[in-house]
Amino acid sequence: MAAGSVAAIVPVVAYAQAYSFSNVTIEGNQRVDARTILGHAKINRGRSLSAAEMNDVYQRLMNAGLFESVTLQPRGNTLVIAVKELPAISVINFEGNKRLKSEDLLKGISSQPRRFYSPATAEADAAAIAEAYFNTARVAARVEPKVIPRGNNTVDLVFEIAEGRVSEIERLSFVGNRTFTDRRLRQVLQTKQAGLLRAIISRDSYNADRIEIDKQLLRDFYHSRGYIDMQVQDATAEMAREQDGFFVTFTVREGLQYRFGTTRVVSEIAGLDVNEFAPLLRLKPGAIYSPSEIESAIARMESLAGRKGINFLRVEPRIKRDERNRVLNVDFALTRGERIFVERIDIEGNTTTSDEVIRRQFRSVEGDPLNAREVREAAERIRALGFFETANVEASEGSTPESVIVKATVEEKPTGSLSFGASYGKSDGVGLTVGLSEANFLGRGQYVAVDLNLGANNATSSFTFADPSILDRDLRFSVAGLYEQTEANYATWDSRTVQLATSLEFPIAENTRLTTRLTVGKSGIRNVPGDPATPTLPATGLLADEAAAGTKVYAGPGYTLSFDNRRDGLQGRTAYVFRLSQDFFGLSSDLKYLKSEIFAGSETKFFNGDLRLRAELEAGAVHARGGTDLRVLERFFMGDKMRGFEPFGMGPRDISNGRNDPLGGNYYAVARVEADFPLGLPEEYKMRGAAFFDVGSVWGLDNTAAGGVTVDDSRKLRSSVGVSLLWDTPMGPLRFNLAKALKMAEGDKEQRFDISISTKF
Template identity: 55%
Template sequence: MDQATGAHLAQGGSGNTLLRATALSFFLATSALCGPMLTRAEAQSYSFSQVTVEGNQRVDAPSILGFAGIGRGQTVTAGELNDAYQRIVNSGLFEEVAISPQGGTLLIRVKEYPMINIVNFEGNKKLKDEVLADIAKSQSRRAYSPSQAEADAAAITEAYRQSGRLAVTVDPRIIRRSDNRVDLVFEVTEGRVVEIERLSFVGNRAFSDRRLRQVLETKQAGLFRQLVQRDTLVPERLDTDKQVLRDFYLSRGYIDMQVLDASAETVRERDAQFVTFTVQEGQKFSFGKISAVSEVEGVDIAEFQALLKIRPGVTYSPAIIENNIARLEALALRKGLNFVRIDPRVTRNERDMTLDIEFALTRGEKIFVERIDIEGNTTTLDQVVRRQFRTVEGDPFNPREIRQSAERIRALGFFDNASVEAQPGSGPDQVVVKVGVEEKPTGSLSFGATYGVAAGFGATASLSESNFLGRGQYVSVSFSTGTADVNSSVTFIEPAFLGRDLKFKFNAFYTRTSNQYALYDTQLIGISPAIEFPVSQNGTLELRYSLRQDQIRNVERVTADDPTTPENEASNGSSEILWAEEDMGKPIASAFGYTYSFDSRKSGLNPKGGYLLRFSQDFAGAGGDVRSMTTTALAMAETKVYHDDITLRAIFEGGAVNTFNGGSSRVTNRFFGTGKIRGFEPNGLGPRDLLADNEDALGGNYFAVARFEADFPLGLPEEYNIRGGLFADIGSVWGLDNVAGSGGGTVDDSMQLRSAIGASLFWETPIGPLRFNFSKALQKESYDQEQNFDLTISTKF
């Protein structure tokens, strides 16, 4: 019998594995054909009195024999010898394996893979060593595996692909060291970022490409392509974009809308991609006849019918259906009707493009929630996730409530991914709700510079954590300074105070102002704890207490007796009204207050807009030195027109400060037109002491403004993220408790209307949404101070 030559396992190659198998098969075949003195039975089977292992250092012989599965005296065939060889090779522990039958002895000779001395990365710049080390599974002081090294290279390639570097290559190399050790080096050639040069759509008629691009998670490359990470193609993100597009059309009545295709094409130079979505819009439908029926005995359907809040002719939206289902299910639960389902049955009317909706009360299956399992939350406590469920263990199973719970979990902002699904439980009437989450960083530390026309240049620093200690609590510490201003605050929010749907807030602040628009300094310090809770689906109520101390300092006082005053020239500096308010010292205001807000946008029933109502009052006098009532109100409505490209907005706002027991307001708690009526400088309108040399703006106890805005695309490439706007403001600030100004004169505190018009540029940048206002005052008083340009951070109500 010929002596077998062991197959050699070359480094990391699948072709070498085939050579090994071929070599062994050749040996076994040769042994069978070239042994004429053996009988047929002897050529097909072997029996070994001894099995010997050689070459092993770290892996013990019994383990290798266990892989082989051949024992002493065991009769094996040629095929079983080949299987034993493959099992040893597939263990992934050996670089070379040879099996040699030698008479009654089977010799297994192995060469173990070397130990990894160190893992290095070369050529990587965009992804740091620490990031790649987390991706690679090959680690030092472990056995080197060519297959694992190739898998690591593929994983690193995928990480680069996610960041848009499609041309990246990653090659694993080894450097031999002494004592059977190797250094594993991943050589990375990054290549250029392949960005999405253009996002386009085919088949859209109702909405422009520009409008649809605003919906997508994927973005096309723009001015800040080095900072924006969503302008590179991630195939998995396209699936999300398809669903987002469909939801967008559905909420606007296009019930037959389909995304037929989403394709990406890479240009020949491999430095850009073009992504195209092909859509089929269909027709727009509105609500038709709305009714309710019951298939459950003993139910008065009239009560349910009265709760339906859908008007015929309104554009169809799934959110409206869901809102009405929730309302009907809540009524059913109040009546003790468990396992009742609300089934919306839709009838299409092709002639008038309407949908008749019949809400049917049906008896559902008796299925209970056995338990809720949460996985993947390494930082966030279970209770933070559980309180997003309105269902607990033992409650009837409600699929719609489970879907809404999933949305609430995602809305927390603590997770990169969150999935909620129902799985069969221990019995046919039980389900287990499985929650899988993937944590993401929730803290931020930022330093930056700011600029405002009023405050000048300044610096900011802030530290915030939205999931403090995994409890879902928000903590923030911020500090900012302008040319002569200082603002600092500490904020803490507990979203589930006492384990209920009750938000506890605490804020402490310190502010010092000294700017060119007021020739005096102010200092404010205070604390304000508050609780906030829902009172309806869209309404919230905040109850608060505030304790603050205000101080007016460095009011300029100059008289004719002052030796620095030139002869025959009298000067009184600032207004005597401010002198008197400075002389009040540091009064403490102790106040209780509330704010009621109603925001129709929360329910999402109108995807084109909504309205916001807000009413606040603070009553000072629970201790302290101040007796007053401060009232503010705001009403805002907005809508989108012309295929959702243009947003129209109207804002009405007003306020009043009323003092009691003969007291008077101070400049620190009166109203100014700053930020409320554009076209005027901060402190630039309202009552003013013109007999004072400084002509100080004094503010007013009352204000009322109306603002009308429109923003729209300018036709620029939308990757620039620049939109235009027009606005018109009208209003006034008026009313003082004390109008005895400087020199015994009077201050005009009557209501005098001011108005202004202007244009805006909105620029979405990575540092925030900037707004450039160019304005012109149309109606003003002679002493008002105009401001034709302003740069601010764009805010949303």
């Protein structure tokens, strides 16, 4: 109809050569204002229009996307513009979608309710929806737009969706790999081959963008193992005939493996002593070359320069290849970098989180020399907060060539959680857990949590408040409260504890922090043999005396001194951790004693982290003061410190009158050695294996002959060996231990299997 209208106009205009009018009349418009139509037409009264210009008016009106048809009719001195408006969209519906939510699909299309319907736009929207399904590996998805008239020139727009099946990666294969097997290279990729967990693993579906990331992961994998010439030459994806799967093939060129040759530090800065920087290299000749080792050495030297106040120092690695011996000789040149300063730090995207929470992640402020590494590390610290979906930090040119503007752009995410859970432990039975926490309280970066645990034998409730940067300094302040009532399966007493503790943590040196605290509380044991509440049980001297003493109040200061070389991220292959804790109880309290514990641990990685060896040494001592009699609650139990034994299954015991009551000890020491390694399973299973050996003991009591009872509290070594399955589940890291006690003492109780939360120092 529109084409016919133009054809009818052209002869008139062509005959008149030009047409001039003094008035414009709009006909047929219902929702579109006449002034809007004239604005799109862009014509002026009294001006002559040629046939070509009349056609341009027509095209402009049709391209406005408001009309189904347009007719231009000259009537004397009046130009009549007759339009037929497109129908308005009343409702947009999606039918057949299960995997993608309707609200998410609506955000990705151009058609919107209360706007004009356009067939071309609807078709483009259908293609966009199909693309969204393609990105979720549903390449067979089909989308068809349909219009349902509703009267009054309105329609409902419905997208009928046939989602189809997920097109999985049926096979991941490699061509050109000789050093590493296909199985090993599959573990590197983000994309996974469909396996047993295909129902819950989304990474076994095809995604073209993920394939590009996989190429880089392969390059990083080879380069970190000395194959500096490795190339990913191609990555092809072939669809199965049924369109329900892909066969992906990576073609690689490995090249030769290189090792470190000679490494040294050279200085191009007058007066700078390279001998202060040389010990920071830590690169052994003959070790497999790795770019990450180069980066760590550079970071250590730049960190030292910062501590010494040497600004604008740049460490430039100069690599010389010795192809004959297949080694890389590296000179680390200390040079002067450009004199560039931080003009200002801008923060965008945070609506809840205060600027100060983000700003304090930067070690530099306005006016400081620019350190590119510090900018990258600040971005990592911001991401590590866990408050943001994305966090990017970039530096752009400032108002002068010697200045830059550092811009942090973040996208916030919910930081509060309400959790419900269930648990089972051999010592605690079945339990229910309810927790409420907020990691970014009031946008200030403060942590608040309330937890309630109800078990068959235990009940615990606690609250925690922590401010990681009180007074906008590196001072962590926390307050924690605890109420605990236990009925231990492995012990012959029940306990009740109420406690409140406050602490302040701050750095005192590089990688070293000090925590000071004040703890107050009260606790007591009950329902022990000989307790009046259980007269049918035979009396047991030590526990009966402790229960008869009733509830005791304790209060006192304490501290923890800790060193951890992982804090600056420059530990290299070996991590060292050391902790010393002491608590001095006796401030207006019933109990007066000193409790000390020490921990030292080391972890070394081999074969680029595939094998990890850990060694840990832990010991503790408690000493009564002022005539205080220590109770079972103040003494030590090995608990989870030594595997292969029940929670109260080793140490001094009261075996009188047919009982076998664990009493704990005033001293303990344990050494643990462990190696964890990959099991060869697909990486998405997140399972590793481990083997361990533990040796230790708990011993020593103040009174071993109360009530005529004699207790053996001698120092007898125990040992155990075992294997573990480490599984990083959505509920948290779990550890399944299968252990065998090699050496036991009389009265000890072995535990062959247990499940626990996997923790590392």
